[in-house]
Amino acid sequence: xxxxxxxxxxxxxxxxxxxxxxxxxxxxxxxxxxxxxxxxxxxxxxxxxxxxxxxxxxxxxxxxxxxxxxxxxxxxxxxxxxxxxxxxxxxxxxxxxxxxxxxxxxxxxxxxxxxxxxxxxxxxxxxxxxxxxxxxxxxxxxxxxxxxxxxxxxxxxxxxxxxxxxxxxxxxxxxxxxxxxxxxxxxxxxxxxxxxxxxxxxxxxxxxxxxxxxxxxxxxxxxxxxxxxxxxxxxxxxxxxxxxxxxxxxxxxxxxxxxxxxxxxxxxxxxxxxxxxxxxxxxxxxxxxxxxxxxxxxxxxxxxxxxxxxxxxxxxxxxxxxxxxxxxxxxxxxxxxxxxxxxxxxxxxxxxxxxxxxxxxxxxxxxxxxxxxxxxxxxxxxxxxxxxxxxxxxxxxxxxxxxxxxxxxxxxxxxxxxxxxxxxxxxxxxxxxxxxxxxxxxxxxxxxxxxxxxxxxxxxxxxxx
Numbered sequence: 001x002x003x004x005x006x007x008x009x010x011x012x013x014x015x016x017x018x019x020x021x022x023x024x025x026x027x028x029x030x031x032x033x034x035x036x037x038x039x040x041x042x043x044x045x046x047x048x049x050x051x052x053x054x055x056x057x058x059x060x061x062x063x064x065x066x067x068x069x070x071x072x073x074x075x076x077x078x079x080x081x082x083x084x085x086x087x088x089x090x091x092x093x094x095x096x097x098x099x100x101x102x103x104x105x106x107x108x109x110x111x112x113x114x115x116x117x118x119x120x121x122x123x124x125x126x127x128x129x130x131x132x133x134x135x136x137x138x139x140x141x142x143x144x145x146x147x148x149x150x151x152x153x154x155x156x157x158x159x160x161x162x163x164x165x166x167x168x169x170x171x172x173x174x175x176x177x178x179x180x181x182x183x184x185x186x187x188x189x190x191x192x193x194x195x196x197x198x199x200x201x202x203x204x205x206x207x208x209x210x211x212x213x214x215x216x217x218x219x220x221x222x223x224x225x226x227x228x229x230x231x232x233x234x235x236x237x238x239x240x241x242x243x244x245x246x247x248x249x250x251x252x253x254x255x256x257x258x259x260x261x262x263x264x265x266x267x268x269x270x271x272x273x274x275x276x277x278x279x280x281x282x283x284x285x286x287x288x289x290x291x292x293x294x295x296x297x298x299x300x301x302x303x304x305x306x307x308x309x310x311x312x313x314x315x316x317x318x319x320x321x322x323x324x325x326x327x328x329x330x331x332x333x334x335x336x337x338x339x340x341x342x343x344x345x346x347x348x349x350x351x352x353x354x355x356x357x358x359x360x361x362x363x364x365x366x367x368x369x370x371x372x373x374x375x376x377x378x379x380x381x382x383x384x385x386x387x388x389x390x391x392x393x394x395x396x397x398x399x400x401x402x403x404x405x406x407x408x409x410x411x412x413x414x415x416x417x418x419x420x421x422x423x424x425x426x427x428x429x430x431x432x433x434x435x436x437x438x439x440x441x442x443x444x445x446x447x448x449x450x451x452x453x454x455x456x457x458x459x460x461x462x463x464x465x
Contacts, residue, residue: 001042003141004062005096006069006088007054010110013087015308019289020077021084023048024256025127027076032133034072040064043135045128045142047103049120050165050193050254050288051110051307056100058137062092094338097141101330101337104149106158110310111165112323113158116196118149123192140341148333155329158322166193166200166252168313169284172305173250174204176282181205183249188241188261190218193254193286198222201252202229209233210244242266245281246273252284253291260293267296277301339407346406346415350399352424357391 008021023031028046035044035057043058055073059065073088074081091099099108104121106113125142128134134142153159174180185206187197190213201209209226211233213219219235226233236244238261245251245267255261262283271281278301285292285306297304365384368375375383398418405414418424 001058001060001137002062002093003096003137004057004059004065004069005054005091005099006057006066006073007052007091007099008073008084008087008089009052009054009108010307010311011108012089015288015290015306015311017079017083017087018051018053018307020079021053021073022256022288023053023076024258028124028127029131031072031076032128032131035069036131036133038068038072040068043128043138044133045124045138047121047124049117050286051311052103052108054103056096056138056141058135066090094334097144097337098330098334100141100145101148101334102327104145105152105326105330106149107152107323107326107330110307111168113153113326114165115149115153115159116165116192118146118153119192121145121149141337144333144337148330151333152326152329156322156325158326165286165307165310166196166254166284168310169252169286169305170200170204170250172309172313173282173284173303176303177249177280179205180250182207184208184210184247185250185252186210186212186241186244186248187222188212188251188253188291189255189287190215190222190235191254191256193256194222194252195225197252197254197284197286198226198233199229201250202226202231206231206250210248211235212238212241212244214238242269243273245270248281249279250282250284252286254286255291256287257291258289260291261287262292262296264293264295264299267293267299267302271299271301342406342408342412343403345412346402349415349418349424350402353399353418353422354395356422356424357395361387361391 008018010018013021023046028048031046032044035041035055040059040061041057042060045056047054047056053073055069057065057069059068070081070084070088073079074084077084100121102108104118106115106117109117121142125134125138125146128138170180177183180201181204183206185201185208187194187201187209190211194211194213198209198211209223209231211219211222211226213222213235214237216235216237219237221235223233223235241262245262246269248270251262253262262285267281271277274281281302283292283296283302283304283306285304288307290306292304292306296302361384364387365380368380368383402414402418406412
């Protein structure tokens, strides 16, 4: 069984495609259940953020697993298979682990070095674990990825370019409205992104925050958190959104809803209620799909900063030295993780060898009893201890050495030799031995997708992934 990753992100697809593939918290359990019900998937986890959807599945066959994950994403998004494969990327086995470690480190984020993705990975794991969709493989992969992310952020300065997409969006908003001190902000949505927006607004010196949410209680709780930062704040129900926007300078939306929650009509009503028509209004639309109706950006005095805008923002990059240091940590941690996985894979072989030796010893002791029925117990026990010591000493060096060799690239061949030499019961999963043509996802896969996989696999063979 190996880990298969099929993903679509801001690096591979335009926002319009990301919106269709987006997975909400409501969708995720249903999709994971469908994956587990398929014939080739044993474990599954879906990571969904404002700029990526990635399916991590433990599969017993590459092509079969890829076809099932591809079919799931096609049905969920409504995209034709040809369109999906144009924008999807595939990683398998070691390359899948390397990718998740890079994501956890913020290296693959729109804002390089942002830390929010760590919480999103933790949430994806917790959701899958609650559905009993996580076994040993995904558990160890996800937990190691979280440790890698924490190490990168504590040992490098990769996050100095900005803590998240929220911070960069607010920086761009301040270029339009000026300093946020003495300003009013509306936060639409009281989830994790809403909480992050409140924290950043408070640090930026905002004077007043209005939290708007479909559930009034959650809006009021987030407003209470905002007051804890020393900011004037209140929570309002969603029907009062136009009223709240009429007094706002900045509106941050991050609901994760399907379809626009801020309509052109809402903004018209808000603008009609403003004291000054010259006062600019900036929307930071961080939702995926987008929360703000596209036509809003055409209104006079209104600016919209969305995910598509932030994709091209130079502030999204991190310093080259910090990025290099982060990639070094990822590479070192990947080598450690793979060594641990290889050692874990050889453990059943070592256990089988020792079990086989124990069976041989017991069989020989029974033969001794039949040949020397009058042998006294003290003498028999001493013979048994001697035989076991001899066997243990003979097995010690090869079992220790095979574990050491198993931690190196290609180390599984030593375990296979051990199974062959001692006629042990085969139980190890077959590994992919050579780059293969990718023809899953329901048919012919474009060359770009096939190249993406085979290049990663060649890296695996060279010990580079």
